[in-house]
Amino acid sequence: MSAESEVRRRIQERGESGKITFAEFMEVALYWPHGGYYMDREPIGADGDYYTSPAVHPSFGALLAVQLFQMWRGMDRPTPFTVLELGAGNGLLCRDINAYATGLPEGFAAALRYICLDRRATGLVESGTPGTNRVLADRLPFKGLTGCVLSNEYLDAFPVHQVVMTADGLKEVYVALEGGELVELTGEPSGPGLAGRLDDLGIELAQGQTAEINLRLDRWSLEVAKVLERGFVLTIDYGRTAQDLYDPDARRRGTLVTYRQHVQTDAPLTLIGRQDITAQVDFTSVASAGERAGLDFLGLVTQRDFLSNLGLDQLQQKLQKHQDLSPRQMQANRAGITDLTRPGGLGEFKVLVQGKNSGRPELWGLERSQDAAALVVGLPVPLLTGDHLSLPDGRHPGGETDFEAFGPA
Numbered sequence: 001m002s003a004e005s006e007v008r009r010r011i012q013e014r015g016e017s018g019k020i021t022f023a024e025f026m027e028v029a030l031y032w033p034h035g036g037y038y039m040d041r042e043p044i045g046a047d048g049d050y051y052t053s054p055a056v057h058p059s060f061g062a063l064l065a066v067q068l069f070q071m072w073r074g075m076d077r078p079t080p081f082t083v084l085e086l087g088a089g090n091g092l093l094c095r096d097i098n099a100y101a102t103g104l105p106e107g108f109a110a111a112l113r114y115i116c117l118d119r120r121a122t123g124l125v126e127s128g129t130p131g132t133n134r135v136l137a138d139r140l141p142f143k144g145l146t147g148c149v150l151s152n153e154y155l156d157a158f159p160v161h162q163v164v165m166t167a168d169g170l171k172e173v174y175v176a177l178e179g180g181e182l183v184e185l186t187g188e189p190s191g192p193g194l195a196g197r198l199d200d201l202g203i204e205l206a207q208g209q210t211a212e213i214n215l216r217l218d219r220w221s222l223e224v225a226k227v228l229e230r231g232f233v234l235t236i237d238y239g240r241t242a243q244d245l246y247d248p249d250a251r252r253r254g255t256l257v258t259y260r261q262h263v264q265t266d267a268p269l270t271l272i273g274r275q276d277i278t279a280q281v282d283f284t285s286v287a288s289a290g291e292r293a294g295l296d297f298l299g300l301v302t303q304r305d306f307l308s309n310l311g312l313d314q315l316q317q318k319l320q321k322h323q324d325l326s327p328r329q330m331q332a333n334r335a336g337i338t339d340l341t342r343p344g345g346l347g348e349f350k351v352l353v354q355g356k357n358s359g360r361p362e363l364w365g366l367e368r369s370q371d372a373a374a375l376v377v378g379l380p381v382p383l384l385t386g387d388h389l390s391l392p393d394g395r396h397p398g399g400e401t402d403f404e405a406f407g408p409a
Helices: 003-012 022-031 059-074 092-101 193-201 217-227 283-293 303-310 312-320 327-339 370-377
Strands: 081-086 112-118 132-136 145-152 161-166 169-178 181-187 210-213 228-237 257-260 276-278 296-302 350-356
Touching: 003 022, 003 169, 003 181, 022 161, 022 169, 022 276, 059 081, 059 092, 059 145, 059 228, 059 303, 059 312, 059 370, 081 092, 092 112, 145 217, 169 193, 193 210, 193 283, 217 228, 217 283, 283 296, 283 350, 296 303, 303 312, 303 350, 303 370, 312 327, 312 370
Parallel strands: 081 112, 081 145, 112 132, 145 228
Antiparallel strands: 161 169, 161 210, 169 181, 228 350, 257 276, 296 350
16 A cells, blocks of 8 residues: 555545544655655655755764764763764665774774664665664664764754644644645644643744644654763754744744755645655754753854854865865865765754763864864865766755755745
């Protein structure tokens, strides 16, 4: 049964007034075992529907390795130091982090244990690195880890409820059938958590304003906190603080978008299971849910600042002096590194750092550090491989990296 067939079945089994929440629709469209978007395809890359930072340039993974190294050293060099990557996809970020870790000092690479966790088995890039494991699961089947729970563009794929403020108060968006066609309609909220979330945030939606609410953040934060005995949670995604995200002037129609083949289609009830559906992350709620679960808020910065603080400028300078690259290779590597911090694109993504039993360390990624710069200066610059994108070669898909697409509507 296809994802669309399952959506229709669920609606029909609810009778004449049958309807399902948009969150349930999104869950089926993305994760239905037989044809859900993420279950049987590789969505990232030139042949997919969007691209992410690891595909743009290995400097992204390299600088994450630098930050992980500082975390490990600040925790008195535990062995193993486990990195659990959620939604690891094709494993490219894992490979790049492990590759750069081999050049980091003090035996970090030997202590590093990397776990790639994902729901699907397709598209894996084999790293060939000892100490790397791949686990297929839709929950977090671990506990007592010392290290870091890492995710890149993971929370944006959580199913979200859609709400709209009307003259009669807050209503929820549902998916139903009319004349055999899938349609959206509004009704009373499916539970008190939707209005409760907005109340907790101090948000008052304007009349006619649509917004998305992720009610799974508390459960996810509790799971992460249970997994982690001591260490950090590093969450990278596109999103905003709540006051910015729910700004009625800038985002009156919310932030939910759909993508297919790098084109923003914004038609979620079509191509079910064959296009991505995504919404920006409410980082205020992520941080608050983490606090309730026992995760300390350590900082929130843009990806541009995070990578720059860790030594991206030094990598760019070293690239310029590289003697073994053709002009075309130089152009491709320069374009990739630059794209990681592009204004209005990947550079506007957010990096949230949380901790558990880790104190309040001054992390290099959150504040510019000469120590990070000095470390990176002594290491080689990572270069594009065949597993990465080459932006100047016409392999320049847009999509989810176009952060400004989520701006004024």
